[in-house]
Amino acid sequence: MIKIKGSGQRMKGNARFKDGGFEQVPHSIHNYLKFRLITGNDLNVYIFLYQYDNVNYGYAFPNTKQIALETGLSDKTVKACTKNLENVGLIRKGKSSYQPNKNVYYVDLPLQVEELLRQVPDAIEKYQEREVKFKREAKEEKERLTVYLVEKEERDTSEVSSRTVPPLIKTEEEPKYMVTKGS
The missing domain is CATH 1.10.10.10 (Winged helix-like DNA-binding domain superfamily/Winged helix DNA-binding domain)
Known part of the structure; x- marks a missing residue:
């Protein structure tokens, strides 16, 4: 895939285009x-x-x-x-x-x-159908996201509460220290 670094300059309002060039x-x-x-x-x-x-x-x-x-x-x-x-x-x-x-x-x-719409009135009807479909799909997507986030929060919360602290490992015998005189 080709990767091109853009100019980084805004096109709209660019002084370079005020006197032509577009x-x-x-x-x-x-x-x-x-x-x-x-x-x-x-x-x-x-x-x-x-x-x-x-x-x-x-x-x-x-x-x-x-x-x-x-x-x-x-x-x-x-x-x-x-x-x-x-x-x-x-x-x-x-x-x-x-x-x-x-x-x-x-x-x-x-x-x-x-x-334009006077000449092709069915175009607005088709557009409105697509718009209704778009809004419905957007609403469904938002609902799916909400359900996902709630379920994720529940999973995260249950994972934290189900974690137990592992017991400390004890050795059978405590080490003995030798105490010497003068130390």
Whole structure:
């Protein structure tokens, strides 16, 4: 396993990023993950396309192999991700006017949660089901921990009380000391 020592510097509020050197991603993208409309791989591709979105042209134009290389994903995964991102309205795919056989990607802002849920109302229901399950499992885990701690305390207490002090070993005959005159 590779072990890398991090920078140890906080990213948020770091002066190094005040004048660029990073891309801001809207908080609302989290809702797409939360409601399982996109995966972590989809987000990886979305951020990559966002970073390569050329302001002068109005779109990003990397090919699938470049996206795969830069994101660490396979070509097949990249194709699935771009298709899903297109399906959920985060990107629009088009053809380059300069090279008709080349795809271009228009990277759109994520919807705000209200609009997103209006368009996919079953997503909130599924999320709420997962939330109820999560809370139930957390409660059960807490109860198991409480039972474990009580049982452990009882075991520890009974072990201490059941310990007996071993009897002193006595020899049959006490040693005799010789007392001499003048000593």
